[in-house]
Amino acid sequence: MGTAALSVGAFALPAAAQAPVPVTVEVDFADTIVADDQQHEGGLTIEFGEDFAEGAHEVTADFDLDLDSTGIRMYATAPEWGGCGVHAGTGLFHCVTQEAGNPVEFAFRYAASPDAAEGVHDYTVTIGVDGETVDTIEGSIEVVTDDGGDGYARPYLHGNVAYDGVEPGSTVAVTPQFLQDSALPEDAAAVVATTWAPEYLPHGLAWPGADYDNCIENEGVNVTCVVTDFQDLPGTAFFFGSPIDYTVHENAPGPIDVCDCVYEVYTIGADELESDFGGVFWDEDSNNLLRLEPLAEPTVEFHDEFQGLIDIVTAANPFDLAVSDANAKGADGAEVTITVPVKNLGPAHASRFFDGPGSYGIIGSLPKGLELVRVDSDGDEAFCFEADDPTVDDSFPGIDLAKADFICLFQGVDADESFDFEFTVKVTDSTSNAKGTLEVAAIQYDDYPGVADANPKNNLADITVNGTGNGSGQLPKTGTSMTTVIGVAALVLVAGAVLLVLTARKRRTTTAG
Numbered sequence: 001m002g003t004a005a006l007s008v009g010a011f012a013l014p015a016a017a018q019a020p021v022p023v024t025v026e027v028d029f030a031d032t033i034v035a036d037d038q039q040h041e042g043g044l045t046i047e048f049g050e051d052f053a054e055g056a057h058e059v060t061a062d063f064d065l066d067l068d069s070t071g072i073r074m075y076a077t078a079p080e081w082g083g084c085g086v087h088a089g090t091g092l093f094h095c096v097t098q099e100a101g102n103p104v105e106f107a108f109r110y111a112a113s114p115d116a117a118e119g120v121h122d123y124t125v126t127i128g129v130d131g132e133t134v135d136t137i138e139g140s141i142e143v144v145t146d147d148g149g150d151g152y153a154r155p156y157l158h159g160n161v162a163y164d165g166v167e168p169g170s171t172v173a174v175t176p177q178f179l180q181d182s183a184l185p186e187d188a189a190a191v192v193a194t195t196w197a198p199e200y201l202p203h204g205l206a207w208p209g210a211d212y213d214n215c216i217e218n219e220g221v222n223v224t225c226v227v228t229d230f231q232d233l234p235g236t237a238f239f240f241g242s243p244i245d246y247t248v249h250e251n252a253p254g255p256i257d258v259c260d261c262v263y264e265v266y267t268i269g270a271d272e273l274e275s276d277f278g279g280v281f282w283d284e285d286s287n288n289l290l291r292l293e294p295l296a297e298p299t300v301e302f303h304d305e306f307q308g309l310i311d312i313v314t315a316a317n318p319f320d321l322a323v324s325d326a327n328a329k330g331a332d333g334a335e336v337t338i339t340v341p342v343k344n345l346g347p348a349h350a351s352r353f354f355d356g357p358g359s360y361g362i363i364g365s366l367p368k369g370l371e372l373v374r375v376d377s378d379g380d381e382a383f384c385f386e387a388d389d390p391t392v393d394d395s396f397p398g399i400d401l402a403k404a405d406f407i408c409l410f411q412g413v414d415a416d417e418s419f420d421f422e423f424t425v426k427v428t429d430s431t432s433n434a435k436g437t438l439e440v441a442a443i444q445y446d447d448y449p450g451v452a453d454a455n456p457k458n459n460l461a462d463i464t465v466n467g468t469g470n471g472s473g474q475l476p477k478t479g480t481s482m483t484t485v486i487g488v489a490a491l492v493l494v495a496g497a498v499l500l501v502l503t504a505r506k507r508r509t510t511t512a513g
Contacts, residue, residue, distance in 0.1 A: 019129040019130050019134050020049070020051070020052045021129075022046050022135050023048060023049050024047045025044070025045070025125070025135055026044070026045040027044055027125055027137055027139060028042045028044070029042050029139060030042075030141060032141070032142045032143075033072070033110070033111070033141055033142070033143055034144055035071065035112040035114055035115070035143050035144065037112070037114055037306065038152060039075065039109045039110065039111045041107070041109060043105065043107045044105070044106040045103050045106075046061070046103055046105075046127060048102050054100065054102050055101070057100050057130055058096065058097070058098050058128075058129070058130055058131070059097055059127070059129055060094065060127070060129075061084075061094070061096075061125055061126070062087070062093070062095075062126045062128070063123055063124075064123060064124040064125075064126065065121065065122075065123035065141075067093070069117065070117050070121045070143065071112055071113045071115055071117055071143070072110060072112050072141065072143065073110060073111045073112070073113060074086075074093045074108055075109040076109075076199070083095050083096055083107075084106050084108040085355065093108070117143060118145060119142065120140050120141070122138065122140045123138070123139055124137070125137040151269055151271075152267070152269075153184070153188065153267045153268075154305040155181055155183065155184055155185070155266075155305075156178045156179060156181060156266065156305065157303060157305055158178045158263070158265065158307055158308030159177045159178060159302045159303070159308050160300060160309040160310075161176050161311070162311040162312075162313070163311070163313065164313045165314075165315045166315060168249060168251060168252040168315070168317050168348070169249070169252075170248055171248070172246045172248065172312055173243035173244075173245055174195065174245070174246050174310055175240045175244075176263050177237055177239045177298050177302075178237070178308065179238070179298070179302040180235065180237075181234070181235075181305070183234050184230075184232045184267055185269070188268070188269065189228065189268060189273045190226050190228045190268050191226075191292060192224065192225070192227075192264075192266055192267070193225045193265045193292065194223065194264050194265075195246075195263040196221070197221055198259050199261075199262075201259075203351040203352045203353060203412075205248065205249045205259075206259040206261070207219075207246065208244050208245070208246050209245050209246075210225065210244050210245065212242065213282040213288045214226050214289045214290055215290055225290040226280075227289075227292055229291065231292075231294065237294070237302070238293060239293055240290060240293075241290065241291040241293035242289075242290050246259060246310070248314060249349070251348055251414065251415050252314050252349070252351070253318065253349060254313070254315050254316050254318075254348065255314055255315060255316055255450070255451070256313065257311050258313070258314055259311060259312035260311065261310040262308065262309055263308050263310055265292075317347060317348045318348055318452055318454035319344050319347075319413075319453065319454065320346060320453060320454035320455050320458070321342070321343070321344055321413065321440045321453055321458075322342075322345055322458035323341070323342055323362075323438055323439070323458070323460075323461045324341065325464070326338045326340050326461065327463075327464050327467045329466055329467070331430050332428065332429065332430050333428075334427045334430075335373055336424065336425055336426075336427060337422055338422065338423055338424070338463075339420050340420070340422075340438060340461070341419070341420055341421075342410070342413060342418060342419055342421050343413070343417075344413035344414060345416070345454070345455075345458075348415055348451070349413075350412045350413045350414075350442070352411045353412075356409075357409045357410075357411075358383060358409025358410045358411050358412075358443070359410075359411060359443050359449075360410050360413075360442050360443060361407060361410075361440070362382060362407075362408040362409075363404055363408075363438070363440075363441065364404065364405050364406045364423065364437070364438050364439075364463070365437045366436045367432060367435050367463055368432050368434040369427065369428055369431075370425040370432075370463070371425060371426045372405045372423065372426075374424050375408060377422050377423070378408065381410055381419050381420070383408065384406050385406070387403075387406070387407060408421070409443075429465065430465060431465075433464075433468045434465070435462045435464055437460060437462065438461045438462075438463055439460045441453075
């Protein structure tokens with residue numbers, strides 16, 4: 001399944017006495033689908049009345065459709081995740097937007113696998129506002145088998161390509177290799193080759209581009225090239241005679257795989273050439289065409305009929321997250337709001353690597369003499385959790401979470417930028433000379449994303465009372481430094497990372513748009 005979406009109802013604004021009810025709900029989901037693994041664009045449009053307060057409600061939609069038994073697949077939309085994915089807790093295909101506008105628009109993709117169960121399958125879409133069910137829509141979708149006539153065929157096996165040590169800001173000339181595994185269908189009218197931007201990585205650090213007459217560039221999403229001057233040579237390897245250029249963002253961190261991308265090559269019949277692309281849209285005598293050339297000595301192995309992988313790993317280019325010391329000034333009983341700039345000193349962006357509430361954490365442990373009142377940035381710059389929240393419990397191996405007063409996640413910080421993180425404390429002992437800690441760290445999951453901070457020393461700062469902290473009376477530290485990353489339990493919040501590993505090899509569809 002596609003990248004997971006997160007339900008963050010715990011952070012939504014309090015629900016009103018009666019949740020707003022939609023005026024209309026449109027479900028863009030076909031009545032009939034062919035079991036050919038071809039992906040289709042789908043979506044939901046939810047419109048509310050004029051009294052709907054934009055930005056004040058969380059709106060959700062859950063598809064109750066047995067994906068496993070039906071063989072129907074639903075995916076997040078690239079490159080933006082569209083607010084939809086598989087909910088880590090319920091297993092339903094779940095769409096969510098926290099500060100909803102009007103109308104609410106969700107996007108996704110869906111397909112039926114070749115072994116999908118034929119017949120009519122019922123589904124229900126449940127619409128929720130601030131955790132309250134406000135509408136349900138029932139529908140059905142019929143799965144039919146391909147009739148074997150004009151259409152799509154996949155006679156090619158794809159090879160993987162990888163590029164390492166790529167400098168941020170540069171362009172990579174990508175030339176995939178693939179093998180014709182069987183004879184082309186008699187009705188083949190064109191060969192389609194599509195290269196994709198990373199679908200399951202939300203940071204947008206790499207994207208394809210091409211200026212060939214027979215190619216269509218869907219900016220930031222894919223490049224689709226249509227070849228009518230093709231050869232039918234079973235057992236022959238081919239390659240892109242001209243490269244597809246992938247641009248790497250000038251502030252991309254590294255080393256990291258910024259393009260867990262795919263490409264696909266397949267044939268279409270005359271009807272599909274007309275319906276998908278409006279027929280031949282280029283001058284076939286042009287000298288500026290992408291061509292598919294035979295390759296005498298391939299350098300890769302061929303393995304998959306649906307897609308090949310394109311990996312682009314950047315050269316070393318760290319970000320440098322930093323926080324400064326915080327001092328609570330006040331007499332006993334005073335409530336003090338502390339503002340700490342969270343900075344990225346560069347040179348790379350601290351980019352978004354996970355879906356969900358964040359890719360980085362701010363972890364606070366107050367000293368004796370201070371009591372947490374609230375995290376003012378919660379729900380704005382960051383999403384925060386109590387240390388004993390079951391969502392993050394056991395998420396810091398080797399660290400005693402009982403000493404952490406808050407754990408907050410944020411999406412990222414661009415190079416040479418910052419945001420103010422605010423929290424309010426109550427002074428319970430104005431003479432305390434204890435020190436607490438405030439730490440900023442990147443989430444890691446199975447060594448992903450793996451980018452090292454340029455200067456870990458400035459990730460950790462002191463929290464003191466009236467500027468007297470010298471360590472005396474400090475709460476005991478156990479285990480390792482809090483730079484230890486958020487572990488598996490916390491990643492329930494960013495379940496897209498888990499599904500990235502499990503499903504990043506799913507194929508995608510090509511459209512002429």
